Amino acid sequence: MTNVEQLKELIVRADEIEEETEGEGSKAATKRKVERLITAACEEGTPIKNVLGDGLIAGMDIVGARFKKSEIYISEVLIAARAMKMGMDFLAPEIIKAGIEPAGKCLIGTIQGDLHDIGKNLVAMMLKGAGFKVIDLGVDVKPEDFAEQAESEGVQIVGMSALLTTTMPGMEKTIKAMKDRGVLAKTMIGGAPVTRDYADRIGADGYAADAASAVDLAKSLIT
Amino acid sequence: MRPTVRFLTDNLIKQIIDEAISILCTLGLEIHNKKILSMLADHKAKVDMDNFHVNLTEDIIQKAIRTAPHSFKLYDVMGNQTHDFSDYNVHFTPGSTALNILDCQTQQMRKPLTNDFIDFSKIIAQLENIASTSTAFIPTDVHEKISDSYRLFLSLLYCEKPVVTGAFTAESFNVMKDLQLAVRNSESELKEKPLTIFSCCPTSPLKWCQVTSQNLIDCARYSIPVEFIAMPLSGFMAPVTLTGTLIQHTAETLSGVVISQLSNPGTPILYGGSPAVFDHRYETTPMGAVETMMTDCAYNEIGKFLNLPTQAYISMSDAKQLDAQAGLESGIGATLAALAGINSISGPGMVDFESCQSLEKLVLDNEMCGMTFRLIDGITPRDDFPALPIFQELLEEKHLLLAEHTRRHRRKEIFYPGPAIDRANRQRWKQQGAMDLNARLHNEVNKLLKTYQPSTLPETTKKDLVKLMKKEARRHGQDHLPLPPMTT
Ligand code: B1M
Numbered sequence: 216m217t218n219v220e221q222l223k224e225l226i227v228r229a230d231e232i233e234e235e236t237e238g239e240g241s242k243a244a245t246k247r248k249v250e251r252l253i254t255a256a257c258e259e260g261t262p263i264k265n266v267l268g269d270g271l272i273a274g275m276d277i278v279g280a281r282f283k284k285s286e287i288y289i290s291e292v293l294i295a296a297r298a299m300k301m302g303m304d305f306l307a308p309e310i311i312k313a314g315i316e317p318a319g320k321c322l323i324g325t326i327q328g329d330l331h332d333i334g335k336n337l338v339a340m341m342l343k344g345a346g347f348k349v350i351d352l353g354v355d356v357k358p359e360d361f362a363e364q365a366e367s368e369g370v371q372i373v374g375m376s377a378l379l380t381t382t383m384p385g386m387e388k389t390i391k392a393m394k395d396r397g398v399l400a401k402t403m404i405g406g407a408p409v410t411r412d413y414a415d416r417i418g419a420d421g422y423a424a425d426a427a428s429a430v431d432l433a434k435s436l437i438t
Numbered sequence: 439m440r441p442t443v444r445f446l447t448d449n450l451i452k453q454i455i456d457e458a459i460s461i462l463c464t465l466g467l468e469i470h471n472k473k474i475l476s477m478l479a480d481h482k483a484k485v486d487m488d489n490f491h492v493n494l495t496e497d498i499i500q501k502a503i504r505t506a507p508h509s510f511k512l513y514d515v516m517g518n519q520t521h522d523f524s525d526y527n528v529h530f531t532p533g534s535t536a537l538n539i540l541d542c543q544t545q546q547m548r549k550p551l552t553n554d555f556i557d558f559s560k561i562i563a564q565l566e567n568i569a570s571t572s573t574a575f576i577p578t579d580v581h582e583k584i585s586d587s588y589r590l591f592l593s594l595l596y597c598e599k600p601v602v603t604g605a606f607t608a609e610s611f612n613v614m615k616d617l618q619l620a621v622r623n624s625e626s627e628l629k630e631k632p633l634t635i636f637s638c639c640p641t642s643p644l645k646w647c648q649v650t651s652q653n654l655i656d657c658a659r660y661s662i663p664v665e666f667i668a669m670p671l672s673g674f675m676a677p678v679t680l681t682g683t684l685i686q687h688t689a690e691t692l693s694g695v696v697i698s699q700l701s702n703p704g705t706p707i708l709y710g711g712s713p714a715v716f717d718h719r720y721e722t723t724p725m726g727a728v729e730t731m732m733t734d735c736a737y738n739e740i741g742k743f744l745n746l747p748t749q750a751y752i753s754m755s756d757a758k759q760l761d762a763q764a765g766l767e768s769g770i771g772a773t774l775a776a777l778a779g780i781n782s783i784s785g786p787g788m789v790d791f792e793s794c795q796s797l798e799k800l801v802l803d804n805e806m807c808g809m810t811f812r813l814i815d816g817i818t819p820r821d822d823f824p825a826l827p828i829f830q831e832l833l834e835e836k837h838l839l840l841a842e843h844t845r846r847h848r849r850k851e852i853f854y855p856g857p858a859i860d861r862a863n864r865q866r867w868k869q870q871g872a873m874d875l876n877a878r879l880h881n882e883v884n885k886l887l888k889t890y891q892p893s894t895l896p897e898t899t900k901k902d903l904v905k906l907m908k909k910e911a912r913r914h915g916q917d918h919l920p921l922p923p924m925t926t
Binding site for chain 2: 285286289290291328332333334337379380381382383384407408425426
């Protein structure tokens with residue numbers, strides 16, 4: 216197996232491997248392994264783009280697909296994502312040098328008046344795990360703040376989450392605030408009371424029922 | 439003997455409470471409400487106003503526990519007592535604030551409308567094992583700013599039972615209080631005969647947001663009972679161990695006890711919650727999980743240890759239809775909750791992770807509640823000693839169908855559910871149309887809608903309620919409420 220293939224495997228099996236090396240040192244051990252494999256791959260002359268695409272991101276893609284098939288748990292996905300992030304951080308200077316952009320840039324928050332952030336946090340974690348740069352505005356975000364931040368951060372996607380029937384209208388207001396400001400970012404919405412129908416009705420670009428499909432949706436919105 | 443179930447030893451309860459108090463005092467919590475923070479500072483808590491942070495003291499916590507009432511009663515709109523939250527008394531209330539309603543005709547979930555809420559109220563009014571009503575879901579045909587008060591308004595108009603409710607904003611509290619005053623006439627009468635319970639939720643981990651903490655102190659001001667609904671999610675927003683979750687639940691709930699009791703000592707409270715384990719496969723918060731139910735029963739034991747009446751979101755299901763899963767999860771929950779002596783059990787009617795109400799399930803659950811009442815009545819000797827006379831009669835007559843003993847005790851000894859629970863023999867069942875559970879439930883729902891008798895609340899009071907609600911609606915730009923002609 217090449218070093219890049221081993222890297223991919225490490226991401227896919229991160230949870231298992233950490234369980235084997237149980238205890239305080241397991242996270243540090245993963246970090247050491249990720250960094251060792253990346254260093255070895257680079258020394259072999261593998262381009263950064265491939266270390267990323269065929270190693271770290273390819274591993275996460277497999278993890279995401281397994282999660283969608285209910286073969287693994289969310290905690291396993293997040294441990295894989297953490298291992299991937301370790302790799303991304305280690306590679307950060309090279310990534311900048313090579314001019315490689317993140318998978319996409321996404322703004323996310325819960326809609327004005329809504330404090331339910333558990334689902335939104337999961338979506339943010341999963342997006343990060345898939346290589347997106349995520350700017351999390353937190354809870355109770357006003358439509359104008361979404362619009363303003365989307366403009367100043369130059370994001371491709373604005374993600375909104377609502378858990379209350381009563382806060383959902385804030386999504387439509389946010390889309391309008393973005394239009395008024397001339398922000399062209401795509402919008403994606405979710406949360407327990409939200410439906411695809413509702414998304415269509417208010418002119419959102421996409422709706423996702425859970426965190427795993429939110430990642431697929433985000434990818435499809437920017438391609 | 440009343441049968442009970444226990445999950446915790448007294449020693450473990452003490453340990454959990456000690457840890458929770460230590461967390462509140464050393465790590466502290468966030469309260470996004472300056473008024474409450476100043477109040478706590480006045481009581482010598484260490485407050486960091488800029489970061490909305492406070493470290494409580496053991497003194498404050500113990501004082502709050504001491505002033506909290508050990509029991510309280512609820513009264514219906516006519517002023518009759520319906521609830522006694524004390525000891526191991528158990529009362530059921532429909533699960534509250536669903537997003538959807540399960541439409542029996544289409545078997546689909548959909549957004550509820552005013553008419554659905556009126557139907558719901560008419561049915562609850564007639565279900566004898568469900569003691570209170572609740573603002574069970576949100577009619578979506580009114581302005582979202584009035585959707586919380588509107589549910590309370592409809593409840594008070596169409597059903598005489600007391601209401602378990604809650605506000606979505608700090609502002610809504612006012613009209614929700616005024617609606618109650620319209621029924622009770624004065625603040626002192628409302629205090630003397632509480633009509634509602636407000637759900638007030640801390641945010642796990644260890645935080646109170648502005649809206650819910652404001653609701654909490656507003657309720658305290660009018661001595662309106664509150665139930666604390668902490669929702670630690672095991673393995674996500676709380677430790678994965680049930681004991682760890684209980685420590686967090688205790689800390690969050692005790693912080694609520696402190697806020698309410700320092701605001702107005704003696705305000706009635708329910709030591710409640712809606713914790714759940716987090717399902718790492720589906721990212722969900724299953725209410726039908728056995729561990730969720732164990733946590734509910736266990737924190738109820740902690741509440742009882744502290745001498746406080748209790749509440750829990752239990753006896754509901756995560757099923758998406760009225761199927762076997764819906765029945766078994768609700769049944770296990772209701773049984774455990776009743777055995778544990780949870781004083782207010784919020785659950786009937788609810789499916790899909792407390793996000794969908796079903797009128798048909800309410801009818802089924804009413805019978806389930808009846809069975810649990812019978813269960814906790816236990817086995818009591820009734821004219822059973824000496825046993826010789828009744829056995830003499832049995833041997834002589836060859837049966838006891840006509841025995842005085844049977845007639846005297848049959849209603850107390852045997853609970854006869856139906857028409858949801860089917861106990862007919864196959865032949866009779868066939869003759870009666872061979873209906874499955876859904877069909878029987880749907881028939882019963884339709885029957886109850888026909889047999890409903892309007893609330894006996896005086897017409898003048900009903901008019902006052904309508905006037906108040908219309909005024910509130912107009913304040914938010916809605917001139918017309920989608921009410922049936924008799925109420926407009
Ligand atoms: C950007 O793109 C995307 C894409 C996908 C997206 C997305 C964005 N956002 C979410 N998704 C999707 O992916 C996620 C991962 O799979 C999923 O996210 P979810 O959030 O759905 O799933 C999470 C992983 C797990 N689920 C959750 O975390 C929500 C669970 C339930 C039980 C819930 C919780 C935990 C809480 N609550 Co509240 N709460 C309920 C919820 C009932 C339910 N079944 O939903 C609900 C939503 N709450 C409700 C209510 C009424 C309230 N709550 C309140 C408070 C709270 C807590 C603070 C106690 C707590 C939230 C803690 C927190 N930090 O978030 C209050 C409101 C506070 C406020 N202003 O926001 C209060 C008003 C109660 C009160 N009177 O105080 C009800 C809503 C009723 C309605 N019709 O609108 C409710 C259905 C429960 C009920 N039956 O009462 C998907 O929806």
